Amino acid sequence: MRTRGRTWATFTKNKSALLGGCTAVLVALVTILAPFIAPHDPFAMDARNYLASPGGRHPLGTDRYGRDTLSRILWGGRVSLAVGLSAVGIGMCLGTSLGLIAGYRGGLLDLAIMRGVDVLLSFPGLITGLMVMAILGPGLVKLIVTIGIVLTPRFARVAYGPTLVLRERDFVAAARSIGSRGSRIVICHLLPNILGEVLVMGTLWTGTAIIYEASLSFIGLGISPPTPTWGNMIKDGVQFVTFSPWLSIFPGLAILITVLSLNMLGDGIRDVTDPKLQV
């Protein structure tokens, strides 16, 4: 209990982590509550009020069909955040399992898994994602799975290193000597020890996943209109960038605020959990 108290105290002393955490919670709340707080229907068109400047009835202006930008950002955030979190969930489950198995079992299996991971890691995630989405075609579930797969080798790397060290420790030998099966050792003894690090990286890479979603939707390979996401809103706005620049600027700011808060939070948690950095 005392350790937990101290950890919490260190965390709250780290102002940027606290700010990041609060902002991330706020962003999540605002997007979850979009149906109740959005001033307009995100799909409602208003032919007389298209490309309106920010202000008045439309605080952030309207797009080319007269749809309210603020409402679309709030609703789009639901999609962008959902994609980010689900993709990280998939990558985390798959990648951590692969890293744990490779690290614990060793031998040929280790070699096969980690070589594959290295090849995938040496490739830019965005290009892998582009390639897979080009073949599968746009769509919400396809996008989530694709980004999840892109993140999988990263999580495998994070899980693999500590597992190699942990499997030599006495408590693992003790568990084995009382007859625990490999699967039990991995799940009950190794996983809890690496979970902290995996979750920190999960926080940071949720931001990465949101950026991937935005990039792929911007190219037209992510989520197609009319469903708003921050990425395809920027794409829509870019065509009117000379007269209505805010159409692209505002959704981009939403991405910046969200990913920045996740990065500040992730960095902060890492500072707290990594004793080496507490100088």
Next chain:
Amino acid sequence: MIAFVVRRALLVVPTVLVVATCVFLLLRFAPGDPAVAILGDFATREAVEALRAKMGLNQPLWRQYVDFIGRLAQGDLGSSLVTGAPVSAQVARALPHTIALTLAGMVIGLVAGLPLGILSALRRNTLMDYLSRTISLAGLSVPGFYVGILLMLLFGVHWKIFPVVGAGNPGDLGDVLRHLFLPALSLGLLMMAYVTRSARSAMLNVLQEDFLRTARAKGLAEVAVLSRHALRNALVPTISVVSVYVIVLIGSSVMTEIVFSRPGLGKLMVDATQRRDYTTIQSVMVVYAAIVAIVNAVVDVVYGFIDPRVRYD
């Protein structure tokens, strides 16, 4: 050292082969018939069959694979499914644009990021440190293409100083450079964010080392302590981290090329995806794999020069 370079160079081939195989399998096992995807749902059965024959899809899988790899080995990237033009020629036209963009972005990132990160570490917890940390964290938190759009708005639309579309007239160096500036700056700012962060943390680590205390104790001037002892040792880990981000930079160059309509490799790839030009997608992916593998090999060799410990593992 030569053995190390040769061994590292030879490793490029299997990496490219693995990626080529993955791309090949992915395209073959993708849901739906590529021929139908290209021609649309209303195409006649004869048209689909003709296209399948032209694409070689009627042959057994191993045969298609052997053909594909065999042609790759001879440097033949096939021809575009849509235009019929050889992909190699298109790649040859696009490649210089992508290389120029990525290199320029890297240079801008290093020139701006290294001093910023080092200063930030030396003046730790001052206003300057907070500023540079905020800037670099913001740079990591924003999609590269968004930075491109903002630069385009500011310099291209608002002030009209720099052109924002295309790569310029190839015969006119000044024109080419002017077209290169904004895309390179948008990639460079991204790179700067990475470089600043890694240079700062590397420098902070070195500053705690005992050998700096020794250097100061023997009465060495602070400038010499920092430049000869601290900086040199901080550069080694920085370079290794930066090399990882070169790969990220190659990925981001795709988005930058789209925003600024630069006729590079990324634009070739994205245009091909929009036209469902599967042979072009397949070939451009292999070219990217080759670039990435070569960059990784070069980085390893450079790193081997700087840090002799690496060579012997």
